[in-house]
C-alpha cells in the first residue's frame with residue numbers, strides 16, 4: 400500500500416446527492432476535507448427530486464424533517480410538501496458551499512478497492528475513473544421503482560406509470576384515474592386526486608391502518624417569528640411529546656403485546672369507526688393484520704377522500720390489465736384513462752446495481768445474496784473505509800431519517816478520526832463482530848411487529864424484517880460511540896512489516 404497519504408490528505412467520494420449525501424458533504428466541508436459528491440442525476444434532492452406526484456407530503460413533521468443545524472422558517476404547514484423539501488435541500492446545499500463539489504450526471508457504476516494503493520477506484524457512467532481513500536455510500540433506499548407483475552400492463556391504451564415517474568401531461572383533471580397500491584404513496588395520491596378526477600378507483604390488495612394526525616398551516620406571522628427567533632423552531636424540534644411519541648413508537652414495534660401498540664391500534668380503529676359512514680366501505684378498509692406491521696399511514700384526510708362520490712375503493716383481486724382498464728377476478732372492468740402504479744420500491748438494492756468489490760475482489764452483491772446487511776447499518780467487513788448512511792438494518796418507521804443519518808454520521812466521524820490522524824490507514828468491522836451483530840439483530844427482528852405476519856418492504860427475501868429491531872434509544876446509544884474493539888485497522892507498523 401502506498402504511504403503518501405499524509406502528504407496529500409484523504410480524498411472522500413460521496414455517492415449520491417440526496418438528504419444523506421448533502422449531510423456528509425456539509426460535514427466534510429466544515430472539516431476542511433477534500434470531497435466530491437457523485438450524483439447520477441442533474442439535480443440534488445434524491446427521493447424528493449424523483450417523486451413529484453400530486454399530494455406528495457413528508458409524514459414526519461416539517462420542523463423535525465430538517466438538519467439539526469439548519470432550521471427552516473419557511474415551512475407552510477405542519478407536514479411539508481415534497482416541492483418545499485426539495486427547495487430546502489437545494490438551498491441548504493447552496494448555503495453550505497456544496498455545489499462546486501458536486502459532479503452531476505455522474506452515476507458511479509463500480510467501486511473497486513485497490514489493496515496496493517489503499518484507495519477505492521470508482522468507475523463513472525461517463526467512462527472516467529476517479530479515486531478516493533474513503534467512500535460514503537449515501538445512495539438512498541427507496542429509489543428503484545417496483546412495477547407490479549400484472550398481465551397485460553403493456554396493452555393499456557391510456558397512460559400507465561409508476562408513482563415515482565410522474566407524467567405531468569397524463570390526464571388527471573376530469574379524467575378516470577386508477578391507483579394501484581395503498582402504501583403512503585397511493586394514499587397521498589388518492590387524497591390529492593379525489594377533488595380533481597372525474598372518477599377515481601383505489602385498488603387495494605391489503606387494507607391499511609390509518610393513524611389520524613393533526614394538520615395545520617403556519618401563518619405568515621408564525622413564519623416571521625421563526626425567522627426572527629430560530630429558538631422557537633428548536634422548541635418544536637425538541638418538543639417532548641414529539642420525542643415521547645417516537646420512543647413509544649419504537650417500543651410498540653419491539654413489544655408486540657405492550658400498551659403502546661395497543662394504543663396505536665385503538666387510535667386507528669377509532670379513526671375508522673368514527674370517520675367512515677358506510678358499513679360496507681368500513682369493512683373494506685378494516686385491516687386484518689397488526690398495526691405498524693407495514694409502515695403506518697399517517698393521514699388527516701384519506702378517509703374523507705374515499706367518501707367523495709367519485710371515489711371507489713376496490714378490494715377485488717386484479718385479474719389483468721386490458722387496453723380499456725383494469726379487469727377484476729370477478730369479471731368486472733374499471734375503464735380508465737390513467738393508471739398510477741403506486742406499487743413501491745425494491746427496498747433491498749441500496750447502492751446496487753453499482754458493482755462494489757472489496758478486499759480480494761469480494762463482491763458486495765455476493766455477500767448480500769441472502770439479504771443486505773451491514774455492521775450497525777454502517778460498515779461491512781472486507782470493505783475498508785466504506786461507510787453507509789441509511790444503509791441496511793438501520794431504523795425504519797414513522798420518524799425522521801435525517802435524525803438517523805445525523806446520528807450515523809456522528810458514528811462514522813469518530814471512525815474517520817482515526818484515518819485523519821494517521822493512526823490507521825484503513826478501518827472496517829471485524830467479521831466476527833458483524834456476524835454476532837447480525838445474529839442478535841435477526842433473532843430480535845423476528846419478534847418485532849414487522850415480523851407479525853404481513854407483506855411489506857420491511858421484510859427481506861427470506862421474510863425476516865430487515866430493520867433495526869431495538870428501541871430508538873438503543874440506536875442513539877449505539878451511534879454515540881463505536882465499539883472500537885469490533886473494528887480492524889491497518890496501521891503503518893503493519894504495512895512496514897509486510
Ligand code: NA7
Pocket residue numbers: 541546547548549562579580581582583584585603604605694717741742743744854855856
Ligand atoms: P409501499 O409502502 O411498498 O406500498 C406498495 C403498495 O403497492 C402496497 O399497497 C402493495 O400492496 C401494493 N402492491 C404492490 N404490488 C402490487 C400488485 N402486484 N398488485 C396490487 N397491489 C400491489 O410503497 P409506497 O410507495 O406507498 O411507500 C414507500 C415508502 O415511501 C413509505 O413507506 C414511506 O417510507 C415513503 P400490499 O400491501 O403488498 O398488499
